[in-house]
Amino acid sequence: MPKQIKIPNPRFNLKSHKDDSEETLIVLVYRYQKPSTGEKIRIVYSTGEKVVPKYWDNKTLAKVIRNHLDYSSLNDRLQDLGRTAKSIFQDHQFGEISAEEFKSELGLRTGKRKPDQILPKGHLPFMEFVEQFVNERMNRYNSKRGTWKILQTTLNHLKKYSEDRGQLLDYEDFDFNFKDDFENWLYQPKRHHSTNYASKMLSVVRQFLHEATRRGYNTRMTFAQKGWSIKKEKTQKIVLSFEELGVLYNLDLSNDLKLDRVRDLFLIGCYSGLRFSDFIRISPEHIIREDGVEMIQLFTKKTDTEVVIPLMPELKAILRKYDYRSPKAISNQKLNVYLKDLFKVAEFDQDVLLKKSVGGQIQEVVKKKYQLAQSHMARRSFATNFYQLGIPAAHLMLITGHSTEKQFFEYINLDKIQNAKTVAKQLSILLRFHRNGHSEEK
The missing domain is CATH 1.10.443.10 (Intergrase catalytic core)
Incomplete structure (x- = not known):
């Protein structure tokens, strides 16, 4: 008797709980495992819906409580999106689909992505490309840990930033709005990074985009414009006489x-x-x-x-x-x-x-x-x-x-x-x- 594959249930989370009085984005989180490789995949997808945290209940299936004026239709839209996610999982051999392809399919089925925006065969979405690029550098015959480690650190920051913002970064996202927001994100509590650290991280993002452009994956060149950088501060240099x-x-x-x-x-x-x-x-x-x-x-x-x-x-x-x-x-x-x-x-x-x-x-x-x-x-x-x-x-x-x-x-x-x-x-x-x-x- 063939093994029965359980269809994972989606979760809906609030992007932020910091201020109970201000609306925050609702994101869909979907976890599954590829049957062929055992790879564990986690999808974080922006629903486009917002709610004030005090109207949100994580313990119930109907997440938005009755006190919210539009609670019924908002809950229905979330449940529809959850059913769509489960349907995509089933339609792709119960999980034989990458995170980027899954999100692209969600965008198509919900109308957020037009059919002509479907990624061409052989095209690598940005985050997939960066994963590949970092692995290439890590496994080169003359690889130096100091070189690939900074690439890996930047990739980890981009993943966390994407998760916090409830969206998967792709080439068209790297405009001046991203530059300013990513810099501020690096400065925020928990991270509290320095200006020079933020400058280094953004310069590595530029390196990723340059390489993606060279390989034909990217055509958006905002990152190459003057000002798409963070000016370094002069540091004091201590020496012995x-x-x-x-x-x-x-x-x-x-x-x-x-x-x-x-x-x-x-x-x-x-x-x-x-x-x-x-x-x-x-x-x-x-x-x-x-x-x-x-x-x-x-x-x-x-x-x-x-x-x-x-x-x-x-x-x-x-x-x-x-x-x-x-x-x-x-x-x-x-x-x-x-x-x-x-x-x-x-x-x-x-x-x-x-x-x-x-x-x-x-x-x-x-x-x-x-x-x-x-x-x-x-x-x-x-x-x-x-x-x-x-x-x-x-x-x-x-x-x-x-x-x-x-x-x-x-x-x-x-x-x-x-x-x-x-x-x-x-x-x-x-x-x-x-x-x-x-x-x-x-």
């Missing part, structure tokens, strides 16, 4: 081998300009010597770019301690925790005034410098310190990997006063050579 690096270098940590190793790892980053993923893997094979100059030569993990770095005395002394290898690596997360302990021992406890964005609003907060310790400070300190020492940006960019001077100057911590001092120092050297040249001519 050469003097502070000297304090760390000379710190006696003979009684704390863990912090001794943490200190050495961090200083390798400060004197090499390498990222964490690179400064933890230096080995004797990476050290070369040409014309009497010792250097570190390697290909970076993130960009597979060759970098060649002079082996400075401080860096050489640290590496010699470990037979010219990086100390035994720990995770970046643990290193960040231990660095705070290290900075505290070094008495880097000066107050730092920070501006940060919470829910799109700027707030000021005071932190101790040791509380801000992170492994990435090493690379930024390298770029800032050696630029202030007079090394041209173009030379440092060959080590840091920045492709433009604009990127480089946004990366380093250089205020206007520091910049004026750097220019004055370089001018002094140039003028001295200039004057010496004139003296020799005489």
